[in-house]
Amino acid sequence: MFFHSSRARTVRAAFLGLMACATLSGCITAKMYVDPALPKVGKTDMPVLPQPHPVQVLFEFQTKGNANSRATSEIEPRVIAVVSESGLFSKISTAADLEGAGILKIVINNVPLTDNAVAKGFGTGLTFGLTGSLVKDGYVCTATYTRDGKTTDVVLHHAIYTTIGNHAAPEGLTPMDPSSAVHLAMDQMTWNVLKQLGEKKVL
Amino acid sequence: MAGARFTLHRLAGLLVAGWLAGCAAMPTPSYQPSVDTTQLLLQRRDASMAAGSFSAASDVPNRTLAVRANQLSADGIDGTFSGYLRNALIIELKTAGRFDEDSPIRVDGTLLRNELNAGAGTGSATLEAHFTVTRRGARIYDKSLTVVHKWDSSFMGAIAIPAAVQNYVGAVQKLLQKFLTDPDFVRALGQRSAQSAQSALSSTRIRTGDPGNLVR
Numbered sequence: 131m132f133f134h135s136s137r138a139r140t141v142r143a144a145f146l147g148l149m150a151c152a153t154l155s156g157c158i159t160a161k162m163y164v165d166p167a168l169p170k171v172g173k174t175d176m177p178v179l180p181q182p183h184p185v186q187v188l189f190e191f192q193t194k195g196n197a198n199s200r201a202t203s204e205i206e207p208r209v210i211a212v213v214s215e216s217g218l219f220s221k222i223s224t225a226a227d228l229e230g231a232g233i234l235k236i237v238i239n240n241v242p243l244t245d246n247a248v249a250k251g252f253g254t255g256l257t258f259g260l261t262g263s264l265v266k267d268g269y270v271c272t273a274t275y276t277r278d279g280k281t282t283d284v285v286l287h288h289a290i291y292t293t294i295g296n297h298a299a300p301e302g303l304t305p306m307d308p309s310s311a312v313h314l315a316m317d318q319m320t321w322n323v324l325k326q327l328g329e330k331k332v333l
Numbered sequence: 334m335a336g337a338r339f340t341l342h343r344l345a346g347l348l349v350a351g352w353l354a355g356c357a358a359m360p361t362p363s364y365q366p367s368v369d370t371t372q373l374l375l376q377r378r379d380a381s382m383a384a385g386s387f388s389a390a391s392d393v394p395n396r397t398l399a400v401r402a403n404q405l406s407a408d409g410i411d412g413t414f415s416g417y418l419r420n421a422l423i424i425e426l427k428t429a430g431r432f433d434e435d436s437p438i439r440v441d442g443t444l445l446r447n448e449l450n451a452g453a454g455t456g457s458a459t460l461e462a463h464f465t466v467t468r469r470g471a472r473i474y475d476k477s478l479t480v481v482h483k484w485d486s487s488f489m490g491a492i493a494i495p496a497a498v499q500n501y502v503g504a505v506q507k508l509l510q511k512f513l514t515d516p517d518f519v520r521a522l523g524q525r526s527a528q529s530a531q532s533a534l535s536s537t538r539i540r541t542g543d544p545g546n547l548v549r
Contacts, residue, residue, distance in 0.1 A: 186375075188366075188368040188371050188372065189368065190368040193496075194484070194485060196482075196484050196500055196503045197365065197367060197502065197503045198499050198503075199362045199363065199365040199499060199503075200362050202365045203363060224428070225427060226429055226430025226431075233375060235372055274372075276372075
């Protein structure tokens, strides 16, 4: 009898523990928010060029200044798609196979803007999300366009906020899943640097 | 008794499976050319090159590298890090329009050091390779180059291990950039280009009767 009641208690405790973990782990999901500071730019904001030139696009995603090949592979097609959609160039290639092409080098560097982000995340995990945390990731986008020996640079900054666990969202921002937020931020930066290069009349 | 043994076997199996999963080999990420190297090559307009054979010294790990309890496996065509380096060179040259497999200029390489360390505070990768460049079989460049690449790591494996894997590619980028921008390499390629230009100018002078005092 003792054995049976003890076993039942153990099973019940294990079940409740599992339920608690499953419920609480739902609180540890990450939500991302794209900083609203960067202007929303699209194809209609691009200047119309009388004679667009071909371009070779070089893209690199960096993490704290070091090349991040996996992220480069993921983001590069999006950057190429935006450059193509902009209508600013007659032909686009990632290889040196276009006669008379300019070179558009775009580097996006992910820099952490929150101190001790790992420690904060660790604390959130330890408390099963009850102590939430907010992390701000910065992105510095540098676009360099070179043609006929003339080089023009454009630099802009962007940010993504991430809340983990029980933390209020940044005011007025819509939560997004991580992939959508990152893609939106990358697209926005590419559109903006293209617009700025177009306004400098160097394309 | 039999039930307990079965449970124990199952538990042991799960432990082994979990342990092995923790030690799974991770492939080296696909190589991405360095934008800075590409830009430098595009500006320089060197001759095109072919990639010859790449190998590793006998004491150099050429198929896997330990990253804490995990293994980074080479992802080259032949499953070796020397093959990965060769493939990376081809990608760099192709991106800058400087690859030609029939070129008389050929680059061969030997990996001399191949180290990866996912430390608790700082991670590092040390790569050393000996590069030999020949033009129509004649050696024009013969040099060993080393790079030490460092990055912020973490005591947490979930952060440190992916960072080490990513940064191994960065170390390969740095090694190739060091080679392709090495002044001795540029000079070795340029000497011939200068000689070609000089002979082209000489033949022009012969045809036109130009005394050549404008050319130095």
